[in-house]
Amino acid sequence: MxxxxxxxxxxAFFASIEQRDNPKLKNKPVAVGGKPNSRGVVCAASYEARRYGVKSAMSSKRAKRLCPKLIFVSTNKHKYKxxxxxxxxxxxxxxxxxxxxxxxxxxxxxxxxxxxxxxxxxxxxxxxxxxxxxxxxxxxxxxxxxxxxxxxxxxxxxxxxxKNAKDILKKLPIRKLWGVGPKTEKELNRLGLYKIEDIQRYDSDILVEKFGKRGLELIEFANGKDNRPIEWKSKSQSIGEENTFSHDTLDREVLNYTLNKYSLDVFKKIKENRYKIKTITIKIKYEDFNIETRSLTLKSPTDSLEIIKSKAHFILNNKFNINKKVRLLGLTVSNIVYPNDPVQLRMDMDGFM
Ligand SMILES: [Mg+2]
Incomplete structure (x- = not known):
């Protein structure tokens, strides 16, 4: 079936809520986000503001330049939630x-x-x-x-x-395909592909050779196929690795090696899902079965292997006082930031702007 x-x-979710709740903002260009003099970022723009080219993730300063009458409203995450x-x-x-x-x-x-x-x-x-x-x-x-x-x-x-899927798809630019950002678009343009119909007709072997698994996905999407299920079971709240050593150990080299391995495994999982994480936790079970956990929360979310690895080692070396043999070592990352989350996007931008 x-x-x-x-x-x-x-x-225009955030902006529409603000316009709904404050009649003075109705039919006006509104930006929800940081103020232009505070190095803030626009989280959402009303349709009236979009007409001036104001977009989410744009610096508030630039938005104000594009639309001098723009009204800034600070975010009210609790209300949006x-x-x-x-x-x-x-x-x-x-x-x-x-x-x-x-x-x-x-x-x-x-x-x-x-x-x-x-x-x-x-x-x-x-x-x-x-x-x-x-x-x-x-x-x-x-x-x-x-x-x-x-x-x-x-x-x-x-x-x-x-019935109408393939026809609707035909005339659309390739950037309308799921997951095609500016970078992939450029690469596809280089092959002479601009519209989805170009991909419908293109040699699938070449696309697969060039883009691997993603190439296959592009062909499927271009032809209106997408078998991905609705993921309605709640998302994972943390990702982690832990193992009991075959012999209880106090050997730093073994602990460090294990932590490096876990960091890489966890990194691969978050990359695969396009997650970012904020909290890193180390768990140790000692030879006497006592368990200790220590964590650290970053200022801004990360998906960097180097950061995860270095913070994991930092916790192990500075937040534990290991004077018994270790039976089990674990690494967990949590406080996950999921892709497409505009609230989190703003936090991200704040981190490096
Ligand atoms: Mg929306």
Whole structure:
């Protein structure tokens, strides 16, 4: 049976909430984020501001230059989170298979149900209960549902069916394919590929040779195929490695070697999932079965092997006083930052701006 996937994307989420709650901001260019004189970053821009080229992740200073009348409002994460939870409770009326991909976007698997009807009801409930608008995309897989919700923003409602998928895809620029950023776009342009139809017709062997597994994915997406399931079970809260040594040890070289190995394993997992992490924890179980854990939290999230490794060693060398043999050593990273999270994106930018 074909799947039915709904993608819901709130329109200018943070900015719309602020405009809703403060009548003075209605129909005005609004930027939620840091003030222009504070080296801040725009987290979200109202549609009125977007007309001037103001975008999220842009420095507030630059935004003010583009749109001198821009009104800055500071972020109210707690409020956005509450609205986000309310939206999620609306989704839950229709399916338990919900995959949030950021604070204001989610996939809902409604396979076997009346997808169009449900899509309309969700839109109506969001309007009635929260006085906000969402754009809805409905299709038979995740990629196309997300593409659909973006086609008629704001307040859109778009369905991509199996019949019209390939035709809709054809004329779109390749950057509309999931995961194609400016870098991949350039590489594809170099092969003479500009529109999705160029990929539909291109030699798949060459793409696979050039891009590996991603090449295969590009071909599938270009042809409207995407078998990725809705990941509705809650995301992992931490990633870690631990092992009991075959002999209890006090040998620093063994501990250091093990920690290096764990760092690499953990690094690979976070890279694979495009996560970043903020907290690093070391656990030691001694020969007498006593357990101690020590952690360290970074100022800004990281996905760097060097940082994870050096911090892990720092904890081991400075936060423990090892005077008994070690039976088990463990390394865990937590405080995970998931991709596409605009709130976290802002924290990231703050870190190096
Ligand atoms: Mg949105």
């Amino acid at each position: 074909d799947r039915s996937i709904i993608h819901v994307d709130m329109d 509450q609205v986000s939870n309310h939206i999620k409770s609306i989704f839950k009326r229709y399916s338990k298979k919900i995959e949030p991909i950021s604070i204001d976007e989610a996939f809902i698997d409604v396979t076997g149900k009346e997808a169009l009807e449900i899509g309309k009801l969700i839109k109506k409930s969001i309007k009635n209960e929260l006085d906000l608008t969402a754009s809805i995309g409905i299709s038979y897989n995740k990629f196309l549902a997300k593409l659909a919700s973006d086609m008629d923003k704001p307040n859109g409602f778009t369905v991509i069916s199996k």
